[in-house]
Amino acid sequence: MINNVKVSKNKKKNFKVSLIFFIITLLFFYLPLLVLIVSSFNESKTMNFTGVSLKWYKSLIFDSGSLWNSFLNSIIIAISSATVSTILGTLGAIGLYWYNFKLKRYIQIVSYLPLILPEITIGVALLIFFSWIKIKLGLFTIFLAHVTFNIPFVLLIVISRLSEFDYSIIEAAYDLGAREIDALLKVIIPMTIPGIISGFLIAITLSLDDFVITFFVSGPGSSTLPLHIYSMIRFGVSPVVNALSVALIIATSALTLSTRKINKYMFS
Amino acid sequence: MKKNYGQIYTLPLTLWLTVFFTIPILIIVAISFFKKGLYGGVEFKLSLDAYKALFNPLFLKTLTSTLFISVITTIFIIIFAIPSAYYIARSKKKDFWIFLIIIPFWTNFLIRIYAWIAILGNNGLVNNILIKLGVIENYVQFLYNQWSVITVLTYVSLPFAILPLYSTIEKFDFSLLEAARDLGASKAQSIYKVLLPNIKSGITTAILFTFIPTFGNYAVPQIIGGKDSVMVGTIIARELTVMRNWPLASSISVALTIMTTIGVLLFSNFNKSKTEELRELKRGIK
Numbered sequence: 111m112i113n114n115v116k117v118s119k120n121k122k123k124n125f126k127v128s129l130i131f132f133i134i135t136l137l138f139f140y141l142p143l144l145v146l147i148v149s150s151f152n153e154s155k156t157m158n159f160t161g162v163s164l165k166w167y168k169s170l171i172f173d174s175g176s177l178w179n180s181f182l183n184s185i186i187i188a189i190s191s192a193t194v195s196t197i198l199g200t201l202g203a204i205g206l207y208w209y210n211f212k213l214k215r216y217i218q219i220v221s222y223l224p225l226i227l228p229e230i231t232i233g234v235a236l237l238i239f240f241s242w243i244k245i246k247l248g249l250f251t252i253f254l255a256h257v258t259f260n261i262p263f264v265l266l267i268v269i270s271r272l273s274e275f276d277y278s279i280i281e282a283a284y285d286l287g288a289r290e291i292d293a294l295l296k297v298i299i300p301m302t303i304p305g306i307i308s309g310f311l312i313a314i315t316l317s318l319d320d321f322v323i324t325f326f327v328s329g330p331g332s333s334t335l336p337l338h339i340y341s342m343i344r345f346g347v348s349p350v351v352n353a354l355s356v357a358l359i360i361a362t363s364a365l366t367l368s369t370r371k372i373n374k375y376m377f378s
Numbered sequence: 379m380k381k382n383y384g385q386i387y388t389l390p391l392t393l394w395l396t397v398f399f400t401i402p403i404l405i406i407v408a409i410s411f412f413k414k415g416l417y418g419g420v421e422f423k424l425s426l427d428a429y430k431a432l433f434n435p436l437f438l439k440t441l442t443s444t445l446f447i448s449v450i451t452t453i454f455i456i457i458f459a460i461p462s463a464y465y466i467a468r469s470k471k472k473d474f475w476i477f478l479i480i481i482p483f484w485t486n487f488l489i490r491i492y493a494w495i496a497i498l499g500n501n502g503l504v505n506n507i508l509i510k511l512g513v514i515e516n517y518v519q520f521l522y523n524q525w526s527v528i529t530v531l532t533y534v535s536l537p538f539a540i541l542p543l544y545s546t547i548e549k550f551d552f553s554l555l556e557a558a559r560d561l562g563a564s565k566a567q568s569i570y571k572v573l574l575p576n577i578k579s580g581i582t583t584a585i586l587f588t589f590i591p592t593f594g595n596y597a598v599p600q601i602i603g604g605k606d607s608v609m610v611g612t613i614i615a616r617e618l619t620v621m622r623n624w625p626l627a628s629s630i631s632v633a634l635t636i637m638t639t640i641g642v643l644l645f646s647n648f649n650k651s652k653t654e655e656l657r658e659l660k661r662g663i664k
Contacts, residue, residue, distance in 0.1 A: 127461065128461040128462070128464045128465040128468075129465055130461075131457075131458055131461035131462055131465070132461060132462045132465040132466070132475075134458065135458050135459075135462045135479075135536065135540075136478065136479075138458075138533065138536075139478075139479070139482045139533075139536075139537075140482065141497065142482075142490060142493030142494060142496075142497060142533070143482055143485065143493065145493055145496045145497055145503055146489070146492075146493050146496065149496055156501045156506075158506060197390075198390050198391045198394055199391070201387045201388070201390060201391065202387065202388045202390070202391030202392075204387050205383065205384045205385070205386070205387025205388035205391075206384075206387075206388060208384070209382055209383060209384025209385075209387070210382075210384065211382060211384040211385045211388075212385070213385070213388070213392060214384070214388075216392075217388055217391065217392055217395070220395045220396070220399055220400055221391065221395060223399070224399060226586075226590060226638065226639070226642055227635055227638065228590060228591070228593065228594025228611070228634055228635065228638060229591070229594060229596075230594045230596050230611045230614055230615070230631065230634070231403075231406075231594065231631045231634060231635050232399075232402075234406060234614060234618055234627055234628065234631045235399075235402035235403050235405065235406045235631070236398065236402050237618065238402065238405060238406055238409065238618075238624060238627075238628065239398075239401065239402035239405055241418075241419075242405060254398055255398070257394065257398075258394070258395070258398040258399055261391065261394065261395065265391075290383055315484075318486075319486055319487050321487060321488055321597055322596050322597060322611075325596075325615075326615075326618075335486065336486060336487070336488050339486060339488045339489060339492070340488055340597070340601075343488065343491075343492050343495070343601060344601070351489070351492055352496070354489070355485060355486070355489040355492070355493070358485055358486060358489065359484070359485050362484040362485065363481065363484065
């Protein structure tokens, strides 16, 4: 009895130390966001709060044409590269997971290597490659690069989904006379769809967020949102960045919260 | 017997990765052994100049400071990630806490870096508060040095450590800790000898997920760093875009890649041999 009491007391104490670290971590995470939100409504350009004002939001909406242009570029690249990498990654995952063939080892290595290589190496290699074969740097090269770094993530997610399901279902489909294309479209893809969707969403987020690789393979006039933000930060900080960040925080949170399904996929 | 469709399924993937990954990587490996061209590009003469330049004291200094920054950052991250992940794993509202950890990372990565300028900058939050409190009279430069880079790198990578640690700690059987305490272990002992060895795989993943992106980081030292915090990534970018020295940018990238790969292999091997040892030990006991 006495022992029991002692144990639970100790457990509580243990809990407290970790709680303190956890609270510090959360503060550390949210302080920057809070500062951005508060200063986006601040009339003054500095951190001294002089009054509430919406002028940074106004200038974000009305006189930031090039920013919106970059945003549009980002969206185009995110959707196109996520689509292509999802198709390549899903087909590849099916092939890698269920079949054995000659080049399997090679494919496994090259599809995981981009995950462990430093991003900058991929950026440098692609920039030199593109200049070598004389493709003009621009939105198209950014698209090519994004598909490349998205593939491993889609592949991993779809493979983990495939590992959860029973191959005998597909065998049953074959026994009932399905051709390979029927099995793929009517059995395999419908059953993998949660994995495919979460792969696609992750690819979109990675693409929207990428800075380093895009920085190397972009050309004049092909700015994406991260590149635009980077130049805003480097050449004179304007509080418009604050307003933009708040808009982005709200947009992404609303998007993810409103679609509970998306949420679920993100977590699984 | 069914036809083998593996090659057909993986064909598009294989072609894509070969053209846009394998070939570019092989090209930079090859280029690193050539002489630099006058205006970018290369001259097709074999040379080890680009590798000799790696032993230049200035570059070695950058390498050491990159290593220093990465190691300290990783240590900070692990110190905060283990207790946080432990707390989440033992809490009743796990999903909610994980959600809270993830939310800040939906914001663009550069904006999160930028927020730190608003906090630590000369006109920033910390300076303003300290001046108002009368602790200091004039602003203190917190930014543009090693420690600001370490702070922001910690901030950027911490969730990538918390998530894998959480998923291993969640599977840990907490009654083992109580058993250890009942058998007379102190609280610290129960954590070092029971919890930590059991979550080793999570710690390894966490370290890899944080050390690699930190070591090759480009954006953070560029925006937050100063003279003492030039990192390898900064040098690569400068050689490539400003100095137009392709062979040197390539040789540094190759070196960076080799170092990372060796690190990954050593680390995962070390971990494997330890778990195997443990498994054998268990077999012995049985």
